[in-house]
Amino acid sequence: MPRPTDASAALFERARAVTPGGVNSPVRAFNAVGGTPRFIRSAAGAWLTDADGNEYVDLICSWGPMLLGHAHPEVQARVAEAVARGTSYGTPTEPEVELAEEIVARTPVERVRFVSSGTEATMSAIRLARGFTGRDIVVKFAGCYHGHVDSLLASAGSGLATFAVPGTPGVPVSSTELTLVLPYNDRAAVDKVFAEYPDRIACLITEAAPGNMGVVPPEPGFNAFLSETCTRHGALFVSDEVMTGFRASKLGQWGLDGAVEGWRPDLMTFGKVMGGGFPAAAFGGRADVMSRLVPEGPVYQAGTLSGNPIATTAGLATLRLATDEVYDHIGVAADTIKTAVSDALSEAGVAHVVQATGTMFSVFFAEGQVRDFESASRTDASAYAAFFHAMLDAGVYLPPSAYEAWFLSAAHDDRAVQTVLDALPDAARAAAAA
Ligand code: PMP
Secondary structure, rough: OOOOHHHHHHHHHHHHOHHHHHHOHHHHHHHOOOOOOOOOEEEOOEEEEEEEEEEEEOOOOOHHOOOOOOOHHHHHHHHHHHHOOOOOOOOHHHHHHHHHHHHHHHHOOEEEEEOHHHHHHHHHHHHHHHHHHHEEEEEEOOOOOOOOOHOOOOOOOOOOEEEEEEEEOOOOHHHOOOOEEEEOOHHHHHHHHHHHOOOOOEEEEEEOOOOHHHHHHHOHHHHHHHHHHHOOOEEEEEOOOOOOOOOOOOOOOOOOOOOHOOOOOOOOOOHHHHHOOOEEEEEOOOOHOOOOOOOOOOOOOOOOOOHEEEEEEEEHHHHHOOOOOHHHHHHHHHHHHHHHHHHHHHHHHHOOOEEEOOOOEEEEEOOOOOOOOHHHHOOOOOHHHHHHHHHOOOEEEEEOOOOOOOOOOOOOOOHHHHHHHHHHHHHHHHHHHH
16 A cells, blocks of 8 residues: 655655755665655664654665664664764764774774775775875776765776776766776686786775675675785775675675685775764775875875764774674574565566675566676666565565665564565565566
8 A cells, every 4th residue: 555655745845946856865766766755754673764654664774884773772872972072073082993993803904094984985995005006097896886986986998908988977087097897706807907907906996795786796706816816916905895894794795705715805995884874984904005094104085074973983882782693683584584575576476586695685676696787787677666666565665776785684573574574475466567
């Protein structure tokens, strides 16, 4: 049953008058699925409440950060105490040190610097890689998103090993002409560009496990191969764990491959979970590389709100509460939902494939395994739109795009999971009819 949306629709109209598309990040506008974007008024645990009073089980979790669920009482308490002490000083503070220590203890990075968004983290990591190596070329993969950094908003050029073209108006050719875009999971393409530019590649940046074209896990050994190839050619391996960090597993995607196989990235980027729902992100890595940053070294980087005491307090509280039990719980809930989605879609005769890395997963409305951007693009977006709206009408808030990961939290209890399961058969039939 469609739910009332008058209040959201009225807010959307006001928003569109003063903000492009009515939103501050494009996917929120429901442009990929149509309909009225829901303006959320409050959230608690696994549930969102919109401006019309509708409740939804949240399978976005703020696009990843809310690992513990919304309004976790202990995180809220720490944040309230921190707010009472003032909100920003522009000086070093203890929470920054504590959060940095926690990240250094939990990941292979030796030093870390805080910024305010994942975009800043990858932008800064690339600048540092260029500054450290004295080289200029950056290699990335099609379908990997690293934020709206000019040089990374690039599409593949006309052939392998040709420089990229801007992926959006507003990015000059000069910003992407040092970026090479390769197909994901393609070792031969990687070998080829390193053979072609043996002394010019500053870094290769990849999502540790892509989640921004839907979840496309690295094939076994792929990240190890990237790490080894970069090392052999004197380039830095930059692993972007903004989405997977403290999410795919307690140690992120690296916990699923590097920690087991015995390699570590030169630089890593983090965001989302480590900010506990506040604007905080980070880049970090080898001490000798990080020491090239100002004020220790010459590579410039700075931020008025970087390491903000409220954001770092929320992130620290979140990471300290993110125990093995949290990941076990999310893993079990994810398995239940993955199986049920697949069963419902099969029953309705909808082509699909569920892909996962650790506790992170997504559902492609497409035939066969998805291993790169080209195969991800075969997703049937209109079937997904029908599925999305049927789920929304039944009280389940999925990502409003067919190419996104679904996120769960420690607060997704039996009632929340059951709400999802109950909604699936009708939604699968809606997808079949689309
Ligand atoms: N890297 C990855 C892997 C991401 O998923 C994102 C955001 N979805 C970013 C970078 C950019 O982060 P932000 O939106 O905080 O700028």
